[in-house]
Each structure stands twice: as C-alpha cells, then as structure tokens.
Amino acid sequence: MTQTEIPSSISTAHHGGTERKWWHYFTFNEDHKVIGVQYLVTAFFFYLIGGLMAAVIRTELATPASDFVSPETYNGLLTLHGTIMIFLWVVPAGAGLANYLIPLMIGARDMAFPKLNAMAFWMIPPAGITLALSLLVGEAPQAGWTSYPPLSLMTGKVGEGIWIFSLLVLGTSSILGAINFLVTILKMRVPSMPTNKMPLFCWSMMATALLILIGTPVLAGALILLAFDLLVGTAFFNPMGGGDPIVYQHMFWFYSHPAVYIMVLPLFGAISEILPVHARKPVFGYQAIAYSSLAIAFLGCIVWAHHMFTSGTPAWLRMFFMIATMVIAVPTGIKVFGWLATIWGGKLSLNSAMLFAMGFVAVFVIGGITGVMLASVPFDIHVHDTYFVVAHLHYVLFGGSVFGLYAAIYHWFPKITGRLVNETWGRIHFILTFIGMNLTFMPMHQLGLQGMNRRIALYDPKFTSLNELATIGSYLLAVSTIPFLINAIWSWAKGPKADGNPWNALTLEWQTSSPPAIENFEVLPVLTSGPYDYGLEEEEVGLPTAQAGSATLSSSPGA
Amino acid sequence: MNIPSSILTMLAGIALTLASIWYGQNHGLMPVEASRDAELIDGLFNTMMTIGTAIFLLVEGVLLVCLVKFRRRPGDTSDGPPIEGNISLEIVWTAIPVVIVLVLGVYSFDVYNSMGGFDPEAAQDPSAVQVAMLPGDSEVMPLIEGASHPMGHQHLALGIGASPETAGKPADLTVNVLGLQYAWIFTYPDLGITAGELHVPVNKDVRLLLKAQDVIHAFWLPEFRLKQDVMPGSLQSELRFTPTRAGEYPIICAELCGPYHGAMASKLYVHTPEEYETWLQSQVANRPDQVQTIASTSDPNVNYLAPFSQQLNQQWGIDRALEHLHSQVHSQAQVHSQAQVHSQAQVHAQMDRSMELTADHSNLQQLIAHPAA
Numbered sequence: 001m002t003q004t005e006i007p008s009s010i011s012t013a014h015h016g017g018t019e020r021k022w023w024h025y026f027t028f029n030e031d032h033k034v035i036g037v038q039y040l041v042t043a044f045f046f047y048l049i050g051g052l053m054a055a056v057i058r059t060e061l062a063t064p065a066s067d068f069v070s071p072e073t074y075n076g077l078l079t080l081h082g083t084i085m086i087f088l089w090v091v092p093a094g095a096g097l098a099n100y101l102i103p104l105m106i107g108a109r110d111m112a113f114p115k116l117n118a119m120a121f122w123m124i125p126p127a128g129i130t131l132a133l134s135l136l137v138g139e140a141p142q143a144g145w146t147s148y149p150p151l152s153l154m155t156g157k158v159g160e161g162i163w164i165f166s167l168l169v170l171g172t173s174s175i176l177g178a179i180n181f182l183v184t185i186l187k188m189r190v191p192s193m194p195t196n197k198m199p200l201f202c203w204s205m206m207a208t209a210l211l212i213l214i215g216t217p218v219l220a221g222a223l224i225l226l227a228f229d230l231l232v233g234t235a236f237f238n239p240m241g242g243g244d245p246i247v248y249q250h251m252f253w254f255y256s257h258p259a260v261y262i263m264v265l266p267l268f269g270a271i272s273e274i275l276p277v278h279a280r281k282p283v284f285g286y287q288a289i290a291y292s293s294l295a296i297a298f299l300g301c302i303v304w305a306h307h308m309f310t311s312g313t314p315a316w317l318r319m320f321f322m323i324a325t326m327v328i329a330v331p332t333g334i335k336v337f338g339w340l341a342t343i344w345g346g347k348l349s350l351n352s353a354m355l356f357a358m359g360f361v362a363v364f365v366i367g368g369i370t371g372v373m374l375a376s377v378p379f380d381i382h383v384h385d386t387y388f389v390v391a392h393l394h395y396v397l398f399g400g401s402v403f404g405l406y407a408a409i410y411h412w413f414p415k416i417t418g419r420l421v422n423e424t425w426g427r428i429h430f431i432l433t434f435i436g437m438n439l440t441f442m443p444m445h446q447l448g449l450q451g452m453n454r455r456i457a458l459y460d461p462k463f464t465s466l467n468e469l470a471t472i473g474s475y476l477l478a479v480s481t482i483p484f485l486i487n488a489i490w491s492w493a494k495g496p497k498a499d500g501n502p503w504n505a506l507t508l509e510w511q512t513s514s515p516p517a518i519e520n521f522e523v524l525p526v527l528t529s530g531p532y533d534y535g536l537e538e539e540e541v542g543l544p545t546a547q548a549g550s551a552t553l554s555s556s557p558g559a
Numbered sequence: 560m561n562i563p564s565s566i567l568t569m570l571a572g573i574a575l576t577l578a579s580i581w582y583g584q585n586h587g588l589m590p591v592e593a594s595r596d597a598e599l600i601d602g603l604f605n606t607m608m609t610i611g612t613a614i615f616l617l618v619e620g621v622l623l624v625c626l627v628k629f630r631r632r633p634g635d636t637s638d639g640p641p642i643e644g645n646i647s648l649e650i651v652w653t654a655i656p657v658v659i660v661l662v663l664g665v666y667s668f669d670v671y672n673s674m675g676g677f678d679p680e681a682a683q684d685p686s687a688v689q690v691a692m693l694p695g696d697s698e699v700m701p702l703i704e705g706a707s708h709p710m711g712h713q714h715l716a717l718g719i720g721a722s723p724e725t726a727g728k729p730a731d732l733t734v735n736v737l738g739l740q741y742a743w744i745f746t747y748p749d750l751g752i753t754a755g756e757l758h759v760p761v762n763k764d765v766r767l768l769l770k771a772q773d774v775i776h777a778f779w780l781p782e783f784r785l786k787q788d789v790m791p792g793s794l795q796s797e798l799r800f801t802p803t804r805a806g807e808y809p810i811i812c813a814e815l816c817g818p819y820h821g822a823m824a825s826k827l828y829v830h831t832p833e834e835y836e837t838w839l840q841s842q843v844a845n846r847p848d849q850v851q852t853i854a855s856t857s858d859p860n861v862n863y864l865a866p867f868s869q870q871l872n873q874q875w876g877i878d879r880a881l882e883h884l885h886s887q888v889h890s891q892a893q894v895h896s897q898a899q900v901h902s903q904a905q906v907h908a909q910m911d912r913s914m915e916l917t918a919d920h921s922n923l924q925q926l927i928a929h930p931a932a
Contacts, residue, residue: 143815240791280637283643310813322667336618370611373604379600445588450781451590535637535640
C-alpha cells in the first residue's frame with residue numbers, strides 16, 4: 001500500500017553508500033528490516049480485507065432477518081474473517097514487529113537465518129490471496145475458522161481444500177519465523193547483554209516462538225488428516241466412517257488456544273517497552289514481567305480443552321482445564337499490575353503511542369476478567385458458543401492485540417520511517433477506535449448471556465437493539481482506520497524528520513539512526529546498564545540530543 | 560485538599576467494594592432462571608461479577624488517575640522517580656489472584672457437582688464402570704443399567720447427569736432428542752410420542768438423551784443455563800435437569816451446523832401437571848393409527864415390529880418437525896423463501912437417510928441380542 005512512499009524516507013539513510021530502494025520491498029530481500037516492513041504492510045492490507053468482511057457481517061446483523069447476503073456467503077464471510085484476522089493480520093503483524101525489532105534490540109546486524117526469514121515472509125502473500133479470493137469465486141470455506149468435522153467435510157470440497165492449504169502454508173511460515181526468532185534471541189545478543197538485561201519484548205517473543213514451535217506442528221497434523229478425510233475419503237474424524245470428530249477438536253485447540261498467546265504475547269512485550277519510555281520511569285518488576293511471559297506460555301499449552309467444555313471431555317478433565325485456565329490470570333495479573341505501577345507516579349507523555357498503550361491495558365483487562373469467568377465450567381456451559389465468547393475474544397484480540405499493534409506502530413514509526421507521525425490525527429484515531437471498539441463489543445456480552453448464539457445470520461428479534469448498537473460501533477471502527485491511513489501515508493512521505501532517538505529511549509534500537517543503516521549499527525554497542533533505567537542518570541537523559549541514557553555506545557573491538 | 564491520601568485511598572476502596580457488591584447482584588444480564596441449575600450458576604456468575612467489577616474499577620481507576628494526575632506538564636523534561644519494583648507489593652498482587660482463582664475453582668467445582676456433572680452414568684468414566692462392575696456393591700450396581708445406552712464404549716463425559724440427590728434414581732421422564740440440519744426431533748420412548756417441540760412437566764426430573772444425525776449440533780436452553788454438544792456417530796450425550804418454572808423457552812442450536820444454523824431452533828414448554836396431561840392426551844389422540852396399534856400391541860410381535868414402529872414414529876416426527884420449522888419460518892418471517900425450501904429439502908433428505916440408518920441399526924441390535932434369530 002505504502003511501499004511507494006519509502007524511497008524518500010529511506011534515502012535519508014546514510015550508511016556505507018548502499019541505500020534502500022523502494023523496489024527492495026517487493027523483492028526477496030534478506031534484510032530483517034525490509035522483511036519486518038513487508039510483514040507489517042502485508043498484514044495491515046489483510047486487516048483491511050478482514051475488516052471489510054466484518055463490516056458486511058455487522059450489516060447483515062443490523063436486522064434480525066437474513067437479508068443482506070446469502071446464508072452461504074455469510075458463513076464464508078465469518079470463516080474468512082476469523083481466519084484472516086488471526087493468520088494473516090495479528091500473527092504476521094507480530095512476526096513483523098519481531099523481525100524489525102529483535103536484531104536492533106539485541107545489537108545484532110540481522111536475524112540468524114536471513115534467507116529462511118525472507119522465505120517465511122514470501123509464503124504469506126500467495127496463501128493469503130488464495131484464501132481471500134475463494135470468496136470472490138464463490139467457493140469460500142464455510143465451516144468457521146475452527147472448521148470442525150463433519151460439517152467442514154460437507155460444505156464444499158474446494159473451499160475447505162483452499163482453507164486447509166492456506167493454513168498449512170501460513171503455519172509453515174510461522175514455524176520458520178519462530179525458529180529464527182528463538183535462535184536470534186538466544187545466540188545473537190551483543191556479548192554485554194545477559195538474558196536478564198534483554199528488553200522485555202525479546203522475552204515475550206521467546207515465549208511466543210516456543211508456543212509456535214510446540215503448537216503449530218499439531219495443527220498441521222490435524223489439517224493433513226482433515227485433508228485426507230476431505231479429499232481421499234478416509235475417516236480419521238468422520239463419524240460416518242467410524243472416525244472421531246472430538247480428536248480433531250483436541251488437535252485443533254492444542255494449537256489454537258496457544259495461538260491466542262501467540263497473538264497477544266508480542267504485544268505484551270511491546271506494551272512493556274512503550275509504557276516506560278513515555279512514562280519516563282523504569283518498568284516495574286522487570287523479572288516478574290519477563291518470567292510471567294514464560295509462565296503464560298507454559299500454562300497456555302495445558303488449557304486447550306477449555307474450548308471443549310460442552311463437547312466430549314470427561315468431567316475430571318474439565319476440572320483440570322478449568323483450574324489451569326484460571327491460573328493464567330495470575331501471570332497475566334502480574335503483568336497488568338506491573339504496567340499500572342510503571343506509569344503510576346511517572347511523567348506521562350500522552351501521545352498516540354502512549355494512549356494506545358494505556359487503552360490496551362484499559363480494554364484488555366475486560367477480556368481478562370471475562371476469560372476467568374469463561375474458565376469456570378458451569379458458567380462456560382451456559383455461554384459457550386454465544387456472543388459472550390465473541391465479546392471476550394474481541395476484547396482480547398482487538399482490545400489487546402490490535403490496540404497493542406497500533407501502539408507499537410506509533411511508537412516505532414519514527415524508527416522505521418525516520419519521520420514523526422502527526423499526533424493530533426493519532427489522538428483522533430485513538431478516540432474513534434476506543435469508542436468504536438467498546439460500542440461494538442460491549443453489547444455482545446449481554447447478547448450472549450441473554451441467549452444469542454454466535455455464527456448466525458438470523459436471530460431472535462428481541463436482540464435487535466443491542467445488535468444495532470454493535471453495528472454502529474463497527475462502522476465507527478471502520479471509519480477510525482481512515483485517519484490512521486492518511487496519517488501513516490502522509491507522515492511516511494512528508495512528516496517532519498525524526499532523529500535517531502526522538503523519545504529519548506534507552507533500548508538499543510534507538511541508539512542508531514532512523515531508519516537504521518542496512519546493517520543496523522556501524523559499531524556494535526556495548527551495554528553498561530539495563531534497558532529501562534529512566535531517572536537513574538538525570539544528567540544524561542532529558543537532553544534531546546542525548547545519544548543514549550545509560551546504554552552507551554562504544555567501539556567494540558571484538559565485533 | 561487537606562485530606563490525607565491514606566484516607567482518600569480508604570474511601571475509594573470502600574466505594575469500590577460497595578459498587579462491586581451492588582453491581583454483582585444487580586447487573587440484570589441473565590435471562591430468567593427456570594431451573595435449580597440456573598440458580599446455582601447465577602450465584603456463581605454474580606460472585607464472579609462482583610470480583611470482576613472490583614478488578615475492573617481498580618484498573619480503570621488507576622489508569623484515570625494516571626491520565627489526569629501524572630501527565631507531563633508542558634516544559635517538564637525530567638524523568639519520573641526510578642522505582643524498579645517492590646517485592647512485597649508484587650507478592651501481594653500475585654497472592655490475591657491466586658486466592659481468587661482457588662476460591663472460584665472450588666466454587667465452580669461445587670456448582671458443577673451439584674448440577675450433576677460428575678454423575679458417573681453421564682460421565683461414563685471408565686473408572687466408574689469398573690466400580691459398577693464390582694460384585695455385590697448394590698449401591699453402585701444400578702449404574703450399570705447404562706446398558707440402556709446401546710452404543711458400546713463411551714468413556715467420555717457427555718453432558719450433565721443426575722445431581723447428587725437424584726443419583727441412581729431413574730428420571731421421571733426420558734426424552735430422546737435427535738438434532739439434524741436444521742431441526743430438533745423429540746421422541747418419548749415410554750409414551751410413543753414424537754414431536755418437533757419439547758414438552759415437559761414442571762418440577763419433574765427430566766433426562767434428555769441426545770444424538771445428532773449429520774453434523775455436530777449443540778442443544779442449548781438459555782433459561783436453564785444448560786448446553787451440550789450433540790454428536791453424530793456413536794456418541795450419545797445427556798442433559799438432566801428439573802424445570803422449576805412453567806413457561807415457554809427457546810431451544811437453540813449453538814454449534815455452527817450449516818448455512819441455516821440460525822434457523823435451527825425450537826421451543827421447550829414447561830407445563831403444569833394439568834397442562835401436561837392435556838398435551839399428552841392431544842398427542843395420543845393425534846397419533847397415527849398404525850403407530851398406536853403397534854405401540855399398544857403387547858404380544859411378542861412388539862419386539863419384532865419394533866424397528867418398523869420406530870420408523871413410523873420417526874416418519875411422523877419428521878412431519879412434526881417440519882411443521883414446526885414451517886410455522887416458525889412463517890410466523891417470524893425471518894428466513895427468505897429460499898432458505899425455507901432449502902432447509903426443508905435438507906430435512907427431508909437427511910430424514911430419509913436417518914430412517915435407513917435407524918432401521919439398519921435396530922436390525923443390528925436385534926441380531927446382537929438374538930444371534931440365533
């Protein structure tokens with residue numbers, strides 16, 4: 001979308017005579033920064049497509065009757081909306097941030113496996129476009145993003161086949177990316193950076209990568225078996241031939257619950273970066289926030305069956321998964337309280353990045369509270385597969401992941417483009433998004449509790465008014481992306497120039513030029529203190545031209 | 560502004576607690592409670608709402624205070640105080656959620672147990688089966704009458720069984736429920752009734768045995784806070800509950816089951832004893848002659864004719880289900896005609912298959928029961 005804007009900004013890079021040309025962004029480039037931008041822009045493009053689908057869904061739901069699109073199209077839309085938002089927006093956008101930031105944050109010149117990195121990215125566009133086009137040729141998958149058999153085996157071979165193919169490719173891409181992140185974080189840090197001085201974003205990406213490596217192969221297994229059932233007529237999951245559809249649900253959720261953490265952990269990391277910088281205070285409880293990411297990753301692997309409390313799980317297993325799920329509230333709570341304590345007493349710059357980061361905490365906590373409620377088996381039996389769950393998951397994935405992504409984009413925009421965003425438009429964007437988000441998803445809690453099931457085009461007229469509210473909210477959300485797009489494109493082309501460290505931040509990515517030179521650092525930096533030591537050395541920080549607070553740069557003879 | 564901040568904090572804490580307790584009881588978000596299970600779950604939900612509201616107010620309150628009190632003043636470029644943590648504070652906000660989680664876990668366990676989630680007959684735990692097979696244990700023995708589940712191995716908990724008070728006792732009324740795209744069919748095996756809507760007497764222990772014809776459906780009674788996936792294939796699920804409030808309630812399919820999933824709904828009528836008797840009479844009067852004859856025959860032929868009788872019942876059930884679907888579609892004018900035609904055709908096609916399967920299955924059962932025959 002905005003790649004054409006790049007040359008003017010990139011030409012300000014002043015390193016080694018090699019400059020980044022705009023067409024580099026359309027090629028198999030191995031620079032992690034190019035790949036990071038490719039991920040982010042591609043993901044945002046799919047976000048707009050998935051959002052358009054959501055707008056059509058909400059328009060259908062503005063009235064109780066099924067009168068806007070055909071029921072088959074509606075199911076295709078809801079399937080693609082879920083699949084695109086998860087596998088083509090939040091997951092790759094997180095990977096994009098990780099690609100761009102990890103090497104810069106740990107003082108590396110690139111990722112551990114640059115070719116693999118580029119390969120992982122280039123798997124995404126073909127898979128995503130195939131998936132999105134299936135709707136236009138009238139062969140969209142219709143069984144929901146969960147694609148439970150036997151329904152998924154009965155709703156059209158072509159669409160379901162496309163869905164399975166796309167997910168296999170996207171999953172492979174995700175695995176390749178995760179290997180890269182993990183090895184890079186573990187092996188490529190500057191010698192002066194022990195793990196307990198890593199930026200928290202790296203901690204959360206480590207947890208994310210572990211989850212991807214544990215979960216995704218299981219999803220791939222489920223998809224391949226499903227493909228056999230679909231195309232060859234085996235009966236792994238098809239009860240008509242003696243298969244067990246519940247086994248599919250276990251395999252699917254073994255990936256797809258951790259997928260929630262794959263989608264939100266990178267943004268937990270980003271928030272932990274953004275809040276201290278704009279509050280001018282050290283992060284509160286570094287160790288606790290760092291290790292809570294790993295705790296969430298571990299617990300995230302043993303809770304999958306809480307999606308199956310109303311299907312076939314033995315009673316004792318339900319109790320185990322209930323407790324395990326509730327316990328996740330503890331490390332998540334540690335993070336939320338840590339963030340609150342970080343900004344408490346600080347000097348908050350209420351710019352767009354900070355507003356989205358605080359907005360993240362404000363709405364994510366609602367998703368967290370309803371998450372604990374949903375873990376409770378007796379209550380979940382009532383609200384499973386209802387709009388209460390839809391509300392919950394959007395508070396986590398929109399209120400969490402999307403707010404986090406916007407915060408991250410605003411925060412690192414000067415680093416990526418070398419230019420500042422317009423803060424006024426950014427604040428307008430935040431306010432519209434915040435109101436639209438709550439207007440869309442808050443009424444859904446009540447709808448679900450009152451008896452509205454999810455994935456329906458046709459509903460009881462008694463739910464009309466709350467649905468109208470949600471539809472208005474969704475239009476507001478759609479409108480809210482316009483100021484963002486204008487701001488991002490305009491600022492990228494014409495915004496005021498940013499220096500290397502416009503926020504006076506201490507982590508390493510800010511200690512190089514904006515945008516960074518092709519190999520990031522002219523000399524490898526040497527770390528002399530932690531990443532969030534704000535307020536510790538008053539004389540150094542606070543100067544707009546300060547090269548760094550306490551993470552000083554000096555020539556590293558060994559590099 | 561002479562009030563010390565500790566007093567302000569205390570006042571805020573009291574206000575927060577009171578607001579949470581009030582909202583936890585007065586949120587008005589749940590539909591009416593039509594069973595004891597619903598009351599139990601609502602009690603649990605209210606508790607969670609109270610705690611949730613407190614956490615919500617705390618977090619949003621802190622954010623708002625930060626937004627107002629700690630925003631950077633123009634011209635101030637200094638940093639905040641370099642506080643990197645506080646171990647005792649961190650222990651407190653780790654320990655409190657741990658305690659909350661434990662309390663909610665135990666409370667949920669208790670509610671789930673009272674609802675009948677651990678009824679071994681519903682749970683079909685392998686261990687429970689073993690216990691039931693212990694010789695001479697007369698208390699547990701009746702459980703093996705789960706042999707009324709004809710379907711071989713069922714080691715999965717599929718639903719909510721008898722509550723601890725009714726455990727081991729047969730239900731007052733058992734109804735077989737069949738879910739299919741896009742209708743529910745209810746068969747009363749003891750009464751020979753098949754219907755497209757569910758009628759039950761108030762304050763009686765009702766047991767639903769659920770199966771699906773084609774894809775996974777989910778049987779949901781919002782006013783009873785009960786939901787259970789209904790599986791195709793050999794798995795049968797169960798819901799057991801005691802309606803406590805006469806009235807008319809929606810039955811909803813909660814698991815995506817195809818394009819017309821939203822149209823898959825029916826009604827549950829909870830009748831007073833007199834109303835229920837009237838309904839029963841009307842059903843018997845309406846019943847097609849053949850079925851009635853077969854069902855009332857008490858000679859050994861009954862066994863032989865059972866598959867046939869079942870088939871007829873099924874056939875009649877289809878008509879009832881269709882009738883219901885039809886009336887629903889017309890009365891609410893919700894589905895456009897295409898959808899209507901589609902779902903009816905679907906129901907018919909599925910039903911034809913269903914009958915074949917049912918017939919096959921019954922024959923098989925007979926063969927297993929009397930291999931010599």
